[in-house]
Structures are given as structure tokens and as C-alpha cells.
Amino acid sequence: METEIDETDRRILAALQRRGRMTSAELAEAVNLSPSACHRRVQRLEKNSVIRDYVALLDARKLGLATTVFVEIKLAGQTDDILDAFEKAVARVPAVLECHLLGGAADYLLKVVAEDTEDFARLHRQYLARLPGVQGMQSSFALRTVFKTTALPT
Structure with a gap:
């Protein structure tokens, strides 16, 4: 059952997406x-899972994870x-x-974070290359993030 979202709900959701730690009074x-x-x-909105959770958004660069890689995965088949x-x-x-899960040339698209290309090579060897059913992979390194948001349009 879909929750009815009116304009007031949309204002609440927009405000919480901008600043999730504001008090109820604010x-x-x-x-x-x-x-x-x-x-x-x-x-x-919480009860109906429109608001799923409250989280802290971390700065990946400040945590030493400056490299973002998008990995396209092609599987050997499409069985369940x-x-x-x-x-x-x-x-x-x-x-x-x-x-x-994609429709198109690749079956899956992964967003992976790493310290640098050397760390990604380790992740590739240790984890990605060992995933079951993988027939092929293509990795694209993000050179720069132009913009990034977690906020959905309300």
C-alpha cells in the first residue's frame, strides 16, 4: 500500500534530507x-517506511578512500x-x-571505494575476481566527482 504524501510531507522530507539532526521543534x-x-x-512517514533510516554521511577522502570505481559485471548466465x-x-x-542489477550489456554495476589504484587491485584480486558466476568485469575510475547527493526529489 502506497503512502499518501502531501505537500507538507514533502516539505518535512526535504528539510530532513538537508539537515537530519535538527530537533523536532526546529x-x-x-x-x-x-x-x-x-x-x-x-x-x-517512519512507520510507513518513507523515512527508512537516519545516518551520518561520511567524507570518504578524509577516511582515506579517495578512489571511486564503477565496475560492470557480466555473469555467465541469468538463472536464479x-x-x-x-x-x-x-x-x-x-x-x-x-x-x-542492470538491463543492457552488463548484468550488474558496482560502486566501489578504495584508497588508491593499488588498493583497488587488492580488492579486485581478493574479492571481485572471486565472486560466483562472473564471466567478465570492466572497471572505470572516477576522475572527479562533479556533484553527489543522497537527497531524493520531493
Whole structure:
């Protein structure tokens, strides 16, 4: 069942995506609601999993992970067994931030972080090359991040 999202909910979601640590009172003021009405709406959005979680966004460079690599994976087949085995294994690779099943020339696209190219080579040997069902891989290194956001349009 899809949750009805009105304009007030959209303002709440936009404000929380910009600054998730604001107090309930600050949020209520930002969206022009009473604190109790705002709190009820946030609780409803959380209960219906529109708001999935609250997280801290870390600076990868400051943690020594300055290299982002996009890895296209081609599998040996498309059976449920092959897809399931790959998905379970790739979810355990610590440097993989995202994994997307694709329609097109590649089967999956991974977003991987590493310290540098040498570290990525280690990750490739230790983890990626050992993933089940992989027939081929192509890696593209990000030269520069033009922009990056986690905020969805509201």
C-alpha cells in the first residue's frame, strides 16, 4: 500500500534530507507546523517506511578512500541460482557501496571505494575476481566527482 504524501510531507522530507539532526521543534518551525502535528507526520512517514533510516554521511577522502570505481559485471548466465549466489556474495564485500542489477550489456554495476589504484587491485584480486558466476568485469575510475547527493526529489 502506497503512502499518501502531501505537500507538507514533502516539505518535512526535504528539510530532513538537508539537515537530519535538527530537533523536532526546529523541523516544525521550518515547515510551519505545530510541533505535535509535525511529530505525528514524521512518525507516520517512519512507520510507513518513507523515512527508512537516519545516518551520518561520511567524507570518504578524509577516511582515506579517495578512489571511486564503477565496475560492470557480466555473469555467465541469468538463472536464479547464479543471480542469487552473486548477490549474496557481493553484499559481503566491504568496499562495495552499491550494487545494481542492470538491463543492457552488463548484468550488474558496482560502486566501489578504495584508497588508491593499488588498493583497488587488492580488492579486485581478493574479492571481485572471486565472486560466483562472473564471466567478465570492466572497471572505470572516477576522475572527479562533479556533484553527489543522497537527497531524493520531493
